Amino acid sequence: MSQESLIFDLGRSGRYARAQAPAEHADLADIPAEFRRKQRAVMPEVSELQVVRHYTRLSQKNFSIDTNFYPLGSCTMKYNPRACNSLAMLPGFLDRHPHAPDSTGQGFLGCLYNLQEMLAEVTGMKTVSLAPMAGAQGEFAGVAMIRAYHDARGDDGRTEIIVPDAAHGTNPATAVMCGYKVREIPTAADGDVDMAALQEAVGPQTAGIMLTNPSTVGVFERRIQEIATLVHEAGGLLYYDGANLNAILGKVRPGDMGFDVIHINLHKTFSTPHGGGGPGAGAIGVGERLLPHTPIPQVGEDNGQYYWRTEKDIPQTIGRLSAFGGNAGVLLRAYVYARMLGREGMTRVAEYSTLNANYLMTRLKAEGFQVWLPERRASHEFIISLKGEAKELGVTAGDFAKRLLDLGYHAPTAYFPLLVPECLLIEPTETETVDDLDGFVQAMVTIREEARHDKEFVKGAPYNMPVRRLDEVKAAKELDLKWQGEAS
Amino acid sequence: MPFIPHTDEDIRRMLAEVGVDSINSLFDEVPSDLIDPGLPGIPEGVSEMEITREMNERAASDMLGPCFLGAGAYRHHVPAAVWEITTRGEYYSAYTPYQAEASQGTLQLIYEYQSMMSGLMGMDASNASLYDGGSALAEAVLMAVRANRKSKSGRILVPDTVNPMYCDATRTIVGNQGITLETVASNAETGAVDVETLEQWEGEDIAALVIQQPNWFGRLEEAQALTDWAQRNGALVIAVVNPTAMAVLTPPGEWGENGADIACGEGQPLGIPLSSGGPYFGFMCCRKAHVRQMPGRIVGRTVDLEGRTGYTLTLQAREQHIRRNKATSNICTNQGLMVTAATIYLSLLGAEGLERVAGHCHANTRKLTERLAGIKGVSLRFDGPYFHERVVELDRPAEPVFQQLASQGILAGYPLGRHDKRLSNALLVCATETVTDADIDRFADALSHALAKAA
Numbered sequence: 001m002s003q004e005s006l007i008f009d010l011g012r013s014g015r016y017a018r019a020q021a022p023a024e025h026a027d028l029a030d031i032p033a034e035f036r037r038k039q040r041a042v043m044p045e046v047s048e049l050q051v052v053r054h055y056t057r058l059s060q061k062n063f064s065i066d067t068n069f070y071p072l073g074s075c076t077m078k079y080n081p082r083a084c085n086s087l088a089m090l091p092g093f094l095d096r097h098p099h100a101p102d103s104t105g106q107g108f109l110g111c112l113y114n115l116q117e118m119l120a121e122v123t124g125m126k127t128v129s130l131a132p133m134a135g136a137q138g139e140f141a142g143v144a145m146i147r148a149y150h151d152a153r154g155d156d157g158r159t160e161i162i163v164p165d166a167a168h169g170t171n172p173a174t175a176v177m178c179g180y181k182v183r184e185i186p187t188a189a190d191g192d193v194d195m196a197a198l199q200e201a202v203g204p205q206t207a208g209i210m211l212t213n214p215s216t217v218g219v220f221e222r223r224i225q226e227i228a229t230l231v232h233e234a235g236g237l238l239y240y241d242g243a244n245l246n247a248i249l250g251k252v253r254p255g256d257m258g259f260d261v262i263h264i265n266l267h268k269t270f271s272t273p274h275g276g277g278g279p280g281a282g283a284i285g286v287g288e289r290l291l292p293h294t295p296i297p298q299v300g301e302d303n304g305q306y307y308w309r310t311e312k313d314i315p316q317t318i319g320r321l322s323a324f325g326g327n328a329g330v331l332l333r334a335y336v337y338a339r340m341l342g343r344e345g346m347t348r349v350a351e352y353s354t355l356n357a358n359y360l361m362t363r364l365k366a367e368g369f370q371v372w373l374p375e376r377r378a379s380h381e382f383i384i385s386l387k388g389e390a391k392e393l394g395v396t397a398g399d400f401a402k403r404l405l406d407l408g409y410h411a412p413t414a415y416f417p418l419l420v421p422e423c424l425l426i427e428p429t430e431t432e433t434v435d436d437l438d439g440f441v442q443a444m445v446t447i448r449e450e451a452r453h454d455k456e457f458v459k460g461a462p463y464n465m466p467v468r469r470l471d472e473v474k475a476a477k478e479l480d481l482k483w484q485g486e487a488s
Numbered sequence: 489m490p491f492i493p494h495t496d497e498d499i500r501r502m503l504a505e506v507g508v509d510s511i512n513s514l515f516d517e518v519p520s521d522l523i524d525p526g527l528p529g530i531p532e533g534v535s536e537m538e539i540t541r542e543m544n545e546r547a548a549s550d551m552l553g554p555c556f557l558g559a560g561a562y563r564h565h566v567p568a569a570v571w572e573i574t575t576r577g578e579y580y581s582a583y584t585p586y587q588a589e590a591s592q593g594t595l596q597l598i599y600e601y602q603s604m605m606s607g608l609m610g611m612d613a614s615n616a617s618l619y620d621g622g623s624a625l626a627e628a629v630l631m632a633v634r635a636n637r638k639s640k641s642g643r644i645l646v647p648d649t650v651n652p653m654y655c656d657a658t659r660t661i662v663g664n665q666g667i668t669l670e671t672v673a674s675n676a677e678t679g680a681v682d683v684e685t686l687e688q689w690e691g692e693d694i695a696a697l698v699i700q701q702p703n704w705f706g707r708l709e710e711a712q713a714l715t716d717w718a719q720r721n722g723a724l725v726i727a728v729v730n731p732t733a734m735a736v737l738t739p740p741g742e743w744g745e746n747g748a749d750i751a752c753g754e755g756q757p758l759g760i761p762l763s764s765g766g767p768y769f770g771f772m773c774c775r776k777a778h779v780r781q782m783p784g785r786i787v788g789r790t791v792d793l794e795g796r797t798g799y800t801l802t803l804q805a806r807e808q809h810i811r812r813n814k815a816t817s818n819i820c821t822n823q824g825l826m827v828t829a830a831t832i833y834l835s836l837l838g839a840e841g842l843e844r845v846a847g848h849c850h851a852n853t854r855k856l857t858e859r860l861a862g863i864k865g866v867s868l869r870f871d872g873p874y875f876h877e878r879v880v881e882l883d884r885p886a887e888p889v890f891q892q893l894a895s896q897g898i899l900a901g902y903p904l905g906r907h908d909k910r911l912s913n914a915l916l917v918c919a920t921e922t923v924t925d926a927d928i929d930r931f932a933d934a935l936s937h938a939l940a941k942a943a
């Protein structure tokens with residue numbers, strides 16, 4: 001694929017898309033010179049066709065769900081139904097100003113209210129707030145609520161949040177943002193939380209614990225009820241990181257497991273798009289104890305009229321998390337998806353994502369790849385460790401990942417969770433056909449064969465991408481973060 | 489089964505391979521009292537045709553007429569090409585570009601975005617986005633406290649001319665980290681901050697001063713003098729700015745002698761539809777010295793094995809997936825698709841087009857407020873230069889008038905009394921380039937009608 005110039009390099013002085021701006025300059029004389037910009041910003045000077053062609057060509061350099069199998073563990077890269085997008089982009093939704101009165105937004109607010117209700121039901125929580133903008137902000141809201149709960153009771157000796165070593169990086173980072181120390185506990189050899197270590201860690205200093213279930217090692221935490229009792233008896237609360245909810249949607253509910261607050265990545269389980277890095281939505285489900293601290297705004301209903309609940313309605317709220325009410329357009333997409341699935345469809349998500357993962361795991365195991373927890377059932381994802389390949393053939397998980405790109409497969413998540421050496425975390429999702437799963441197995445086998453014959457070949461991959469491996473050290477050392485003009 | 493491709497034969501074959509007789513057996517590690525709760529509260533699924541009918545009805549019921557509301561979100565013309573391209577599957581359904589070789593499209597686009605945003609703000613560097621303007625201010629405050637090594641106080645000065653919703657979000661987000669936000673009172677006549685007011689903090693340990701330009705009341709702050717005061721006193725300057733306005737106003741990088749340290753704000757005006765408040769995106773730029781304290785993704789240009797230009801996420805040692813509890817922020821997923829739209833928007837308009845749009849926003853607001861000021865019972869509240877928002881004062885409480893005009897399909901501005909009782913009669917009005925003379929006539933007529941009856 002040929003290199004695509006920067007948009008700046010395509011420009012000519014004085015060129016711009018004339019259909020897109022007023023024909024005349026307006027009179028700005030009443031703004032005193034001291035407030036006025038002296039020199040125009042450096043911007044592209046291109047035509048509309050140049051813009052369309054450039055960004056269309058750039059798009060073609062991306063892998064995406066729409067073009068490739070994308071088994072990125074922990075990220076739930078499943079089909080994003082097109083109807084969710086087109087219906088969320090109806091003019092009545094797009095043109096509505098966030099400060100427009102509730103009375104003029106009943107169509108929109110009704111969707112959000114119904115979504116809150118459905119999410120509360122499917123997770124077993126008392127109420128849901130749609131305010132958080134992504135998983136990490138949901139985590140923040142949840143842990144801030146845990147803090148508000150202890151503070152409201154004058155219980156101020158609780159300084160620690162317990163986090164398993166396998167946890168996603170956002171968990172410890174969030175605990176710190178909420179003013180807590182992080183206490184890490186190990187994962188046992190069977191993949192569950194190490195109960196002895198947990199017992200040791202829990203105490204009067206425990207504010208709460210953050211858990212993912214199924215965990216980030218791809219198995220269901222079997223002793224979850226025991227853990228809940230242990231933490232609750234010590235006066236701590238339980239936070240559920242819902243990144244893996246896809247595995248149990250409708251089959252098992254975090255509320256029934258004993259969690260006090262949860263987040264749901266709607267951009268995973270409810271199939272709103274990842275958009276090359278967002279926007280997401282990190283709806284939170286709230287249990288009885290934390291209800292008074294629910295973040296604002298939240299949609300309420302009164303006699304068939306929907307309205308935004310604010311601080312007046314929830315005086316002990318942790319407050320607002322953004323200027324408005326959350327990623328509304330993402331929530332509309334999730335609503336459309338949830339309605340199309342319905343009750344049975346939701347449960348099927350869990351069933352078929354689990355079937356696909358267990359099938360793929362079994363096939364890879366049969367081909368001689370080392371499954372990390374072979375005695376366990378896979379949830380919607382599982383880990384293989386390429387430690388053996390690294391030792392015997394000299395090719396790492398990272399090398400496999402890069403070569404997979406050449407063969408048309410997006411790489412699984414590599415080197416996460418941190419505790420498994422040379423790991424690939426593989427999540428096929430329920431929307432893939434068995435033929436695509438077989439194709440992936442074949443690709444893995446092919447790469448291992450290639451490595452046996454010529455390891456340098458695999459280590460040099462990818463070859464068929466727009467670029468070969470990139471010099472990341474140079475990127476970080478000789479920072480080049482913006483176009484500096486033609487000279488550069 | 490919606491979106492699940494399995495045939496009965498597939499299922500049989502897959503179960504046989506796994507060695508179980510039913511899908512339910514795959515859940516045999518789940519404690520039996522937790523499994524299959526039943527979901528009586530969730531309705532049966534519907535077809536695409538049925539949900540389309542429902543959503544069309546809902547969307548139609550939300551349609552409104554002319555919009556004179558701003559207060560943090562602005563109705564601008566969005567070129568058709570912006571969302572046609574942005575919703576291409578290759579952008580729409582890709583993940584965060586961790587696998588650089590398979591994400592050069594998104595990565596180069598972010599690099600171009602960083603270039604445009606840095607240019608517009610007059611700053612050295614930009615990140616790849618935060619959630620929105622409000623949470624961006626919170627992140628800027630945390631960043632300033634980290635970056636200002638000389639300051640130990642965690643005290644941040646925030647004028648009462650900063651968007652109150654941004655202040656609320658910031659308080660929620662930074663509240664548990666020993667940071668205090670201290671309010672700076674603005675001049676009640678001008679609706680802007682007097683530099684003299686800051687003298688009470690002279691010589692004290694202040695980590696940063698926040699300056700919003702244009703401010704919450706639409707007024708232009710004396711950003712030059714305020715910046716110089718702050719930096720003379722060892723405080724960093726956090727600029728909160730409207731990106732459209734930066735086409736015609738002095739950008740943060742040129743404030744005072746040294747320029748602002750951090751610039752952030754709401755990216756929505758750059759090609760993002762209003763859509764009830766989101767998704768939008770927060771932007772953040774800074775000077776070179778602070779880059780390593782910036783939260784969020786950053787893309788750098790580098791070369792590949794063959795020396796060809798390529799793009800990759802860089803400085804990842806700031807981020808949660810590497811640094812965990814020592815990260816600059818917990819942010820992971822941000823607002824990438826919105827940045828895609830903004831980049832295409834800025835490319836289409838260029839500096840020339842954006843300047844024209846900004847100019848028309850200002851001229852329309854001037855036209856609107858001069859017209860409204862001619863109505864009996866309406867006066868202009870704050871004196872001094874403004875961009876595309878202005879405060880008008882009614883002879884009675886503004887909230888009921890706002891509701892009344894909304895019921896006629898006119899969004900008559902933002903009732904400022906919601907945040908400050910002293911401004912109960914005030915409306916913050918805005919007219920962007922999308923407002924026509926006929927819209928202004930309609931608003932003026934409806935308002936004079938509403939005010940004709942005795943208060």
Ligand SMILES: Cc1ncc(COP(=O)(O)O)c(C=O)c1O
Nearest residue numbers: 074134135136168243280820821
């Ligand atoms: C296990 C886990 N927790 C939390 C997150 C954070 O979610 P988000 O990226 O939406 O902030 C992710 C996803 O990246 C995740 O995989």
